[in-house]
Amino acid sequence: MNKHYHTVVIGGGCLGAACAFSVQRRLGNKRGKVAIIEKKVLGAGLSSRHSAIVRSANASPMAARMAKIATQYWKNLKPLWGVNIPYEQPGAIWIADNTTGSDSESWATLEQMLQQEGIDFAMLAHRDVMDLSRQALKTVPDEMYYYEPDVLQLDSPQILNAMQTAAKKNRIDVLEHCDVIDFEFTGQGISALHTSQGKFFAEHVINAAGAWSGELFAGIGLSIPVALEPVYAANFLVSVDDIPKGMPIIADYVNQAYFRRWRGSILHMHQPRSRNVKDIARAFSRTAMNPEGANVIYDALSFNVTHQQLDNYLGKVMNRFPKIGKPVYAGGYYSFFDITPDLKFILGADTQFTNLYYCLGAGQALKYAPIFGEIIADLITEGGVILNSIDIDEFSIARFSNNDISRYWQANALKQSSL
The missing domain is CATH 3.30.9.10 (D-Amino Acid Oxidase, subunit A, domain 2)
Incomplete structure (x- = not known):
């Protein structure tokens, strides 16, 4: 089975789902389709065991700013996902x-x-x-x-139900029990994904695979420090x-x-x-x-x-x-x-592959899910809605570009935050 998608999201947790919903909403029904590739079932990973506390306090001013916006999104989720969640x-x-x-x-x-x-x-x-x-x-x-x-x-079960309902409302292709095996390249971009369910062509790829990221992308020379x-x-x-x-x-x-x-x-x-x-x-x-x-x-x-x-x-x-x-x-x-080594997210574009984007929550995925989805949609569709007031440079994967994590820890040992 070979299919063409505007965007393929790897990982069907709360972050992957949020990215898929936001990108598809921006695209509408005529500009392209979005797919989620999930190795188990939608929400089967850590999203199913989340404490589901949404707060804004964070030692990073930019993370706190994003969390404040995300809290308001959770209160009125329907414009973004097409469904609301009790809270x-x-x-x-x-x-x-x-x-x-x-x-x-x-x-x-x-x-x-x-x-x-x-x-x-x-x-x-x-x-x-x-x-x-x-x-x-x-x-x-x-x-x-x-x-x-x-x-x-x-409540985690209500969130999972909302994700599943929203996937249908937004006409997302959810490919469950689907493993990513390899990638194809064209120039500096990923052109296709080889999976256990066939080959999928993609204009854009979002990595929302959490702790699977390191193993998943190691084969193409990317070092993604998530444990x-x-x-x-x-x-x-x-x-x-x-x-x-x-x-x-x-x-x-x-x-x-x-x-x-x-x-x-x-x-x-x-x-x-x-x-x-x-x-x-x-x-x-x-x-x-x-x-x-x-x-x-x-x-x-x-x-x-x-x-x-x-x-x-x-x-x-x-x-x-x-x-x-x-x-x-x-x-x-x-x-x-x-x-991650500094407990901050990895968010934004890759430094090597021009159409690869990261949405990795570093243990705080759920509370930020709605705004992270909007940020990634901004990057992919060049919408600029959220990024006009948010600077995500401190969360770029570029901060780990030397691939020497031990040196990074030593350099940052005295910079750990209280939150």
Whole structure:
């Protein structure tokens, strides 16, 4: 089967879907077709296990600006995707360590930068934290608290349903259970993709394959530094009185845990990405030695939990929510962050192939999906709608052009951000 497409998107997660929807909307029905190539089924990768928290706080001003726009897109998604998604807006309380002056200064700087970007993010007094959490949280003098009211909570199954519905509404060709095997070239561009379902010609190619990217493009001489960092997510049954309805999401950077009330009386939690340069290097080392590659995401062992991990999480819950006592474990699983060496996205055009574009989320895919789709559509269709106010140079793959990742880590070891 040989087909011609204006744009072929590799990867059917939330980023690949968002790119496909935005490009096809710009093209209309007469200027060309868009296809998504997905090795499993649409949304079967990390998108199916996402915490689905949409926030704007980020240490990069440009990333924060994009996140603010993306939050508004999530609230009114229909003009972009043709469907809307239900959401809650519980806001978020950020908890930080106040025992060192440098930590206090970095969070104060973050607060100032976010406010300059028009993002509501401000320090809270302890009594205000207790009021917002309905007395559920423990507060201590050597902690700082910040509040971000415009934080959304979505639901992963509803997102997957919206992606599948939008793919049909936008007349996207979704080629599931389809593996990319090789590429053909014309001049400095990719002209065709050889897949397990035939050959597909493409004017433009979008790489939204996440952690599969490195292996996928290594054969054509591209080094794409994306690795997997495991993250454990757990659910605990608690009393509705202990975790009151409407409690903000808790981003606890003292205990290194996110907490949220989920589906009635469940307390859902997971850990944030590690910002430690050595931990990031270890994640890349594990990825290099993993014979399964990114397919480890589908391993059935990802749904097992160790007693050590469970005890660790129980301790975090009991420390932050003293009213709960000992919560009842209700199931958990390992998911993964796909990360880059600096934890920033890889977004924009390739430096070698003129019609190849990257949309890789670095562990923050879902919250940015709508705006990333619009940015890639701007680049491909030369629309200029979003790129008039957004500069994506800091997320270019060109920053890794020397292919010496270890040197990159050493150079950036002191530049890791708090968010």
